[in-house]
Amino acid sequence: MAETSRNIKVTELDFDEIKKNIKTYLKAQNAFSDYNFEGSGLSILLDVLAYNTHYNALYYNLSVNEMFLDSAVKRSSVVSLAKSLGYTPSSSIASKALIDLVISNVSGNPTTLTIPAGTSFSSNFSGSNFNFLTDSTTTVSRSITNTYSFLNVPIIEGRLLQKTYSMVTNGSYVIPNAKVDTSTIKINVQEVAGSAANTVYNLADNFSTLTPVSRVYFLKENDDGNYVISFGDGLLGFAPANGANILIDYFVCNESEPNGTATFTYTGNAFTNTANVSIVTKAIAAGGSIPETIDSIKFNAPKSFTAQNRAVTADDYKVIIPKFYNNVDAISVWGGEENDPPIYGKAYICIKPKTGDTLTQSTKQIIIKDIIKGKSLVSIIPEIVDPDILYISVNSNVYYNPKLTTRSADTIKSIVVDTIKAYNTGNLNKFDAVFRESALSSLIDKSENSIVSNITKIQLKYLLTPQFNTNTKYTFSLNNPIYKPTSTQNASISLSSSGFTIAGSVDTYYIEDNAIGDLRLFYLTAANVKIYTPSYIGTVNYTTGKISIDSINISQGDINGKITFTVEPASYDVISLRNQLAFIREQDIEVNIISDKIASGESVSGKDFIFTNSR
Numbered sequence: 001m002a003e004t005s006r007n008i009k010v011t012e013l014d015f016d017e018i019k020k021n022i023k024t025y026l027k028a029q030n031a032f033s034d035y036n037f038e039g040s041g042l043s044i045l046l047d048v049l050a051y052n053t054h055y056n057a058l059y060y061n062l063s064v065n066e067m068f069l070d071s072a073v074k075r076s077s078v079v080s081l082a083k084s085l086g087y088t089p090s091s092s093i094a095s096k097a098l099i100d101l102v103i104s105n106v107s108g109n110p111t112t113l114t115i116p117a118g119t120s121f122s123s124n125f126s127g128s129n130f131n132f133l134t135d136s137t138t139t140v141s142r143s144i145t146n147t148y149s150f151l152n153v154p155i156i157e158g159r160l161l162q163k164t165y166s167m168v169t170n171g172s173y174v175i176p177n178a179k180v181d182t183s184t185i186k187i188n189v190q191e192v193a194g195s196a197a198n199t200v201y202n203l204a205d206n207f208s209t210l211t212p213v214s215r216v217y218f219l220k221e222n223d224d225g226n227y228v229i230s231f232g233d234g235l236l237g238f239a240p241a242n243g244a245n246i247l248i249d250y251f252v253c254n255e256s257e258p259n260g261t262a263t264f265t266y267t268g269n270a271f272t273n274t275a276n277v278s279i280v281t282k283a284i285a286a287g288g289s290i291p292e293t294i295d296s297i298k299f300n301a302p303k304s305f306t307a308q309n310r311a312v313t314a315d316d317y318k319v320i321i322p323k324f325y326n327n328v329d330a331i332s333v334w335g336g337e338e339n340d341p342p343i344y345g346k347a348y349i350c351i352k353p354k355t356g357d358t359l360t361q362s363t364k365q366i367i368i369k370d371i372i373k374g375k376s377l378v379s380i381i382p383e384i385v386d387p388d389i390l391y392i393s394v395n396s397n398v399y400y401n402p403k404l405t406t407r408s409a410d411t412i413k414s415i416v417v418d419t420i421k422a423y424n425t426g427n428l429n430k431f432d433a434v435f436r437e438s439a440l441s442s443l444i445d446k447s448e449n450s451i452v453s454n455i456t457k458i459q460l461k462y463l464l465t466p467q468f469n470t471n472t473k474y475t476f477s478l479n480n481p482i483y484k485p486t487s488t489q490n491a492s493i494s495l496s497s498s499g500f501t502i503a504g505s506v507d508t509y510y511i512e513d514n515a516i517g518d519l520r521l522f523y524l525t526a527a528n529v530k531i532y533t534p535s536y537i538g539t540v541n542y543t544t545g546k547i548s549i550d551s552i553n554i555s556q557g558d559i560n561g562k563i564t565f566t567v568e569p570a571s572y573d574v575i576s577l578r579n580q581l582a583f584i585r586e587q588d589i590e591v592n593i594i595s596d597k598i599a600s601g602e603s604v605s606g607k608d609f610i611f612t613n614s615r
Contacts, residue, residue: 018057019050069298076223078294082301089221089297090326091182094253095157095288097132098362099264100280101150107272113148114139119268121155121279125261130254132157132264132285135184152282154362155264156184158253167244173229174222177252178291182227183324187217190245198247201231210236225291253288259355261285283360286353289327296322311376317349324371325363329354332431334578340477340546347382350431350579358386388580390478391461392428392435393566393588394420396444398454399596405450409593412448416591419447420584429583430576437572452596460569461588462547463562466554469503474538474552478545479577481570485515495519495540495547498564503553511549511565513540519549542570 023046026032037043069081079089099121103113114137121132132155140148158181165173167189175185188198204216216237218230229248232238240246262284266277292300303319311317314333322328329352336346351359351367359367364384372382398416405412423440427433437456444454460478485492497511507523514520519538522530538549547565557563576582 015050015054018053019046022046022049069301072298073294075225075294078297079221079223082297083220085301085305087297087301087304087323088219089292090323091227092179092253092255092291093287093289093326094181094184094251095130095256095258095261095285096363097155097157097261097264097281097285098283098360099153099155100282101153101266102278102280103148103150103271104146104276104278106146106148106275109142109146112139112141113271115150115153115268115270118160119266119270121264122267123258123261123264123285125258125285128257130157130258130261130285131159131267132258132261133160133251135160135251152362156181156251156253157258157261157285157288158184158251160249160251163248163250165246165248167231167240167242167246169239169242170233171230173246173248175227175229175248175250177250178225179252179255180227181251181253182219184249184251185219185229186249187229188247188249189215189240190247191240193241193243193245204232204237207236213238255290256288256355258285259288283362286356286360287325287327287363289354292322292326296326311347311372311382314347317347317372317376317382320375321349321351321367321371325367327353327355330430330581332579338578340578345379345381347376347380348579349382349384350387351384352387352431352581359384385579388476389463390480390574390576390580390582391463391588392574392582392584393459393461393590394440394456394584395458395590395592396420396454396456397592397594398444399452399594400448400450401452402450402595405448407448407450409595412450413591413593415448416444416451416454416593417586417589419443420589420591421586424584428576429581431579431581433576433582435574435582458569458572458574460567460574462565462567463560464565465562466500466557468557469553469555471551471553474547474549476547478547478567478569479580480545480574482540482542482545483568483570484542494542494568496566498558498562500554500558500563501556503555511537511563517542519547 023037026037027035035042037046067077067081069078072078072081082089101115106113115134117134117137119134123130123132134153135156136154138150138153140150142148161177163173163175165171185203187201189201190197191199199215201215201217204210204214204218210216210232212232212234214232214237216232218232218237220228220230222228229246231240262281264279264281266279271277300319300322303315304323311320314335317333318331321331331352332350334348336343336348339346339348353359367384368382376382396416398412400409400412407415420440423443427439428435435458437458441454441456444456445451460480462476462478464474464476466472466474483494485494492515493512494515495511495513499508499510501507502509505523509521509523511519511521514536517539518536519540520532521537522532525531536550537552538547540547545567554563574582
């Protein structure tokens, strides 16, 4: 038996190999030495045994994988493992807007007027109706014109619901809605049964400060994807008595669907029927998003454990903010000493939202006040800035051998364009990204078998938003070096702008550099001759990519209301620094497909070759 047992192999997971090992083991025994396993009924029993072994091996392999955060697949497993690190995944987030209300013709003209929490506003966006509510009560005084102005009123999309429980020892209380926005949860406890007095309980977010009398609640996600409320045990947080009434108020939302809503209609009943309600939207609805994804939980949970609920390093900010505000697609953080110019004592934060281009001012204030405050150093002032966009314009001349493909030139062009777009999606439009021309060029060569080479050139584009009809200085940096012509090429232009008008003039003006660091302002005559103004309009630093424009009164920009600066970069590798995002727009992709007559054999001497200027 000792000899035959050595033939048992237990490392195989493949069904056929498992069955083969069982046969090998049986054949090593005298009773089955000459047995025909394939032609007997025993083969069916071996199949069953191999299936059972294979199934168990697969099951245990998957089970073990679910025990580790990196390899877990099921959301319940990932959430459970994150829980051991003290991390609670963020929930659905309701879309929020900011409005001003002016109420007039109110019966009796009372001294003050109140908008209660839960006042409703309706909207229609993308063919769907949405309901927005106020989440707090606001009171204002009557003006001398008998109107009441409610300014910067936040409204939240969704339905306001309430769930009531009776307290039991060590109990947990489920919020039975998957699309709850946990940031809107408000918990009141009637600690004495039958009493009308409510005690407010707040979310526990710092265990080091909890005492036996701290009125806090704890929040976690269960296996069903719902959130569960629990209370203290008398040591970490106060434990309400059995029978106490627990009232849980919360919003259930439509996540990202209402984002972009800009028009609202008052549908509440806080005022008399004669009152006139005028609404001005200060910030369109934004910020709505889905619950945190599995990949995000895997990424953030270990980092949250490292941060320990404090914001000291840049990585701490990158973890804490998405934990409480999950409309974050990318985030960049840097200290004031790394800023240009350096400003000590500040921490700069730039957030690229999942929905929308930038955060609203109200959202920035909420993040600083409700998320960062209390977690960062007292001596550090956090400031949220908007992303700065740098567009990469791609011009690719692609040579192909028509004898190696049945595809048309237009089809090959479409393939190349899709390749460039895929490179943009996979590598750009995120902080700290790098555009590498050689990598893109290699992908273009490999995108179709008939392509023999390509010459791909890039330019950088920056869209400046002018302050119209006011004298303003402008300074911006590309954070990438600009091509500086040599002294023998002073006629070359590395920087040029789109047309714009100046107050007091009917001409269309343009800006360009003079190859030695000065910016010139000019307009074109009817004969297309440049007429330069006597003085330079600013400077360009070719090494740093910093552009400074002297005070100028711009009355109108281009068709988009901007001024587009097109720049020849010194390097075809482009970085995105600090709050900068660099990416390729589809409108900035130009592809020319050229038949390579040398590769196809049509031109033996090379006289018909079409050259492309590489600069």
